[in-house]
Amino acid sequence: MSVLGGVSARPDFDTEAPTVPVHIGIIMDGNGRWAEARGLPRVAGHRKGVDALRRTVRHAAKLGVRHLTVFSFSSENWSRPAQEVASLMGLLRRFIEQDLRELDQNNIRVRPIGRRDNLSKEINELLTHAEETTRANTGMTLLVAFNYGGRDEIARACRIVAERVAAGEIAADAVDETLIASYLDTAGIPDPDLIIRTSGESRLSNFLMWQAAYAEFVFVPELWPDFDEAALEAALSEFRNRNRRFGGVVAGVTGG
Ligand code: IPE
Ligand code: IPE
Numbered sequence: 260m261s262v263l264g265g266v267s268a269r270p271d272f273d274t275e276a277p278t279v280p281v282h283i284g285i286i287m288d289g290n291g292r293w294a295e296a297r298g299l300p301r302v303a304g305h306r307k308g309v310d311a312l313r314r315t316v317r318h319a320a321k322l323g324v325r326h327l328t329v330f331s332f333s334s335e336n337w338s339r340p341a342q343e344v345a346s347l348m349g350l351l352r353r354f355i356e357q358d359l360r361e362l363d364q365n366n367i368r369v370r371p372i373g374r375r376d377n378l379s380k381e382i383n384e385l386l387t388h389a390e391e392t393t394r395a396n397t398g399m400t401l402l403v404a405f406n407y408g409g410r411d412e413i414a415r416a417c418r419i420v421a422e423r424v425a426a427g428e429i430a431a432d433a434v435d436e437t438l439i440a441s442y443l444d445t446a447g448i449p450d451p452d453l454i455i456r457t458s459g460e461s462r463l464s465n466f467l468m469w470q471a472a473y474a475e476f477v478f479v480p481e482l483w484p485d486f487d488e489a490a491l492e493a494a495l496s497e498f499r500n501r502n503r504r505f506g507g508v509v510a511g512v513t514g515g
């Protein structure tokens with residue numbers, strides 16, 4: 260039986276809202292350093308990173324996380340050597356070919372986010388296939404941020420809104436945060452509560468720029484291939500200790 264076998268039997272998520280984030284974003288960083296530390300080619304680190312991704316998806320689903328966004332390839336990662344870019348494309352292809360069936364059996368819905376018009380036909384078809392195969396699933400949503408950049412996503416959304424305003428379909432004064440969010444790749448998905456970045460780097464690197472406005476950030480030292488269930492649980496326990504205020508005040512602390 261699959262590791263995810265118990266997912267559909269999980270308790271109603273709403274009752275657990277304070278302790279388990281509804282949406283977690285992960286910046287899966289440090290594959291190259293993991294490999295270099297072992298005298299291996301960087302691609303060996305990316306391959307190990309796929310194992311960490313599998314572990315994390317299984318464990319997040321088991322914990323009742325509703326949406327998990329994983330940063331797999333950024334709009335800036337094209338600047339890497341062509342051979343590394345090609346191997347990252349190959350790993351995405353293999354991940355979808357090998358894991359889609361298990362994801363689907365475990366009621367996980369796959370949703371690619373990111374720019375599509377400059378990806379190969381083959382990668383585009385695979386992303387569409389993964390999305391369509393799992394469209395009706397009602398368990399965790401796995402948002403795969405591939406060829407994704409937050410600024411690019413906002414610019415693409417603005418372009419569509421501008422076209423619709425120019426066509427007279429939207430009034431300029433109807434353009435507000437809710438409208439813009441509805442044109443982002445993440446439309447309909449609640450903002451991330453928690454963003455985890457591995458490998459000790461403390462930056463966003465263009466991940467979920469708009470959506471991260473009130474996310475809690477947890478930066479962990481582990482390199483992504485070493486990230487495991489215990490590391491995820493540790494990040495969740497740090498999240499539970501955070502005091503989220505969303506610009507307001509904390510009840511009972513100010514005494515009115
Ligand atoms: C993250 O690992 C994976 C991708 C960005 C695709 P890196 O390849 O960035 O690893 P480091 O940061 O060089 O160690
Ligand atoms: C961010 O990591 C992108 C992904 C994890 C896919 P990078 O390694 O590309 O980010 P920088 O260059 O260190 O900021």
Ligand code: MG
Pocket residue numbers: 288289290
């Ligand atoms: Mg990196």
